[in-house]
Amino acid sequence: MMFIATYNAIYAVGDDGNSEPTAVYEGTDHQGRGGRHPDGAMVSLSSGQAVVSALLDGTLLVLSEDGEKRIPTGIEDPIASLLVVRENPLTLLIGTDEGAYVYRLVGEEGPAERVVAFDELECRKDWYTPWGGPPAVRTFAKTQDGFCYADVHVGSIMRSPDEGISWEPVTPDLNKDVHQVATCPADDHQVYANTANGVYISTDRGNSWEHRLQGLPRRYGTAIAVHPSRPRPIDRHSPKRTERRWCLALSFGEWRRDVDSTQRSAHRIHRSD
Numbered sequence: 001m002m003f004i005a006t007y008n009a010i011y012a013v014g015d016d017g018n019s020e021p022t023a024v025y026e027g028t029d030h031q032g033r034g035g036r037h038p039d040g041a042m043v044s045l046s047s048g049q050a051v052v053s054a055l056l057d058g059t060l061l062v063l064s065e066d067g068e069k070r071i072p073t074g075i076e077d078p079i080a081s082l083l084v085v086r087e088n089p090l091t092l093l094i095g096t097d098e099g100a101y102v103y104r105l106v107g108e109e110g111p112a113e114r115v116v117a118f119d120e121l122e123c124r125k126d127w128y129t130p131w132g133g134p135p136a137v138r139t140f141a142k143t144q145d146g147f148c149y150a151d152v153h154v155g156s157i158m159r160s161p162d163e164g165i166s167w168e169p170v171t172p173d174l175n176k177d178v179h180q181v182a183t184c185p186a187d188d189h190q191v192y193a194n195t196a197n198g199v200y201i202s203t204d205r206g207n208s209w210e211h212r213l214q215g216l217p218r219r220y221g222t223a224i225a226v227h228p229s230r231p232r233p234i235d236r237h238s239p240k241r242t243e244r245r246w247c248l249a250l251s252f253g254e255w256r257r258d259v260d261s262t263q264r265s266a267h268r269i270h271r272s273d
Contacts, residue, residue: 001048010042010053010063024063025053043082043092052092054079060092062108074111075103083140083148085163093148093164095137100127100152102137104164118150118158118167127155130177139180143188147205151178157193159206170206182224184231194221 002013004021011021041054050064058075060082061068073079073094081095094103094112101119103112127135138153148160150167156176160167170191177196184190191202193209198219200209213219 001044003042003044003051005042005053010051012051015048024051025061025068041079041082043084045084045087047087052082052084054082054094060105060110069108071105071108072110073103073105077101080136081139081150083142083164085142085148091163093140093150095140095150097136098134100124100135100137100155102150102164102167115164115167117165121158121167121169123155123169127152129154138178139182141181141183141191143183143205144185145188147183147188149181149183149191149206151181151193153178157181157191157206170202171208174200174209174211179222180224182226184226184228186229187231190226190231192224192226194224196220199224 001015003024004011004013008027009023010025012024013019013021042051043053044051045064050062053061053063055061055070058073058077058079060071060073062071075094075096077096077098079094080097083093083095085091085093089107090105092105092112094105095101096103102115104115105112129135135155136153137150139151141149142163146161146163148164149170150158150160152158154177156172156174157170157178158167159170174193175195175197178193179196180194182192184192189203189205191206193200193202196219198211198213198216199221201212202209
């Protein structure tokens with residue numbers, strides 16, 4: 001099951017991607033502040049039969065076959081990102097807009113606890129936004145063995161080796177203006193980032209980075225999706241290639257005839273406007 005969020009509703013679509021979207025939730029409390037939906041503030045559990053989404057008041061909405069459940073987080077700042085660390089017990093990382101804080105929620109009762117180690121990062125003083133506002137934790141990613149990553153807009157990527165309890169910055173040899181971080185289930189050492197200056201790839205958990213621009217018509221990237229079983233990086237998919245082996249990097253305006261349906265779906269999921 002695939003879930004798609006708009007500013008005031010959540011829809012479910014079958015795995016084949018061809019069925020008509022079915023509304024599973026509608027309500028104005030799903031709308032973000034100022035009439036916008038918080039970027040990325042929705043995540044599906046691995047079973048594909050449940051989804052967790054942030055509401056306007058900081059409550060988490062859990063939709064599953066068992067019905068609807070609401071978890072009060074106690075978070076006052078707008079929620080910008082969510083990550084399911086574990087499903088039993090339900091363990092979430094929650095990233096905020098307007099300040100770039102990380103909260104950890106264990107269980108379904110709440111409230112969430114703010115992660116002190118993330119607050120105490122020395123590099124926090126250098127985080128910013130191009131328009132002069134406070135930074136945000138825009139996206140999360142995790143590996144199978146418990147490493148978690150958070151991209152700070154703008155401030156590069158932070159890394160946790162213990163499911164979000166302690167944090168440190170990755171090696172800062174990538175563009176700081178990161179728009180999404182991703183990992184691959186097939187290789188815990190691979191980390192991918194799409195930035196304002198193209199795609200960066202790490203094969204050692206973020207200790208070093210390779211700048212990959214080949215095949216990208218534009219450097220400014222907004223989202224990235226990774227093949228779940230083939231993490232080896234090569235250039236962006238081209239019709240001349242017979243084997244697709246690397247992550248999909250999507251940029252503003254990349255609506256060309258050679259962009260296939262998988263890329264279009266990833267763009268639709270990760271771009272909420």
